[in-house]
Amino acid sequence: MGFVIRWVCALILLAATYNPTDWNYVAWARSTYETNLSMVVMIGLVLLVGYIVYLRATFRSIGLFGMILILAVVATFLWVLFDQGLISLDDPTVNTWIAIFALSVVLAVGLSWSIVRRRLTGQADVDDVDE
Known part of the structure; x- marks a missing residue:
């Protein structure tokens, strides 16, 4: 269940930033930055914090090679x-949602x-700590 929650949060983060509908940060920021710049900056920084958390943890746990492999x-x-005919790639809107899904x-x-690795191997990851 923990993985599903992390995946849903990543999906929300990515979809909130950009998706093919008008309900996303990029579209909203483009239309309101002149009148509401402070809100655009604040929400952009909140999204940036979310990306930093996810990307830092991802780079530390699986690295660039692991990201490419996944x-x-x-x-x-x-x-x-x-190939099995279950999805079609003709619609750019669907392609955008597929990319958001894949990145999430x-x-x-x-x-x-780190949690999966600890459960599989019994080894815990320890961050470098300066004491």
């Missing part, structure tokens, strides 16, 4: 779905990897 697995899964899976795996 993205390759997700892309191959999508390729199988396309990468971020969720990165945030959850």
Whole structure:
């Protein structure tokens, strides 16, 4: 259940930043930055904090190679779905949602990897601590 929560939070973060509808930060910021710059900056910083948390944890747990590997697995899964005729890639709106889904899976795996690794191997990850 913990992975699902991390994945949903990553999906919300990515979709709140940009999605093909008008309900996203990028569209809202473009339309209101002249009249409401302080809110645009504040919400942008809140989103930035979310990205920093996810990206820092992901880079520390699986690194760039792990991110590319997870993205390759997700892309191959999508390729199988396309090859079997279960999804179509003709609609740019659907493609955007697929990209948001794929990136959210990468971020969720990165945030959850230390927990999964500890359960599989019994080894705990320890951050460098200066004392």
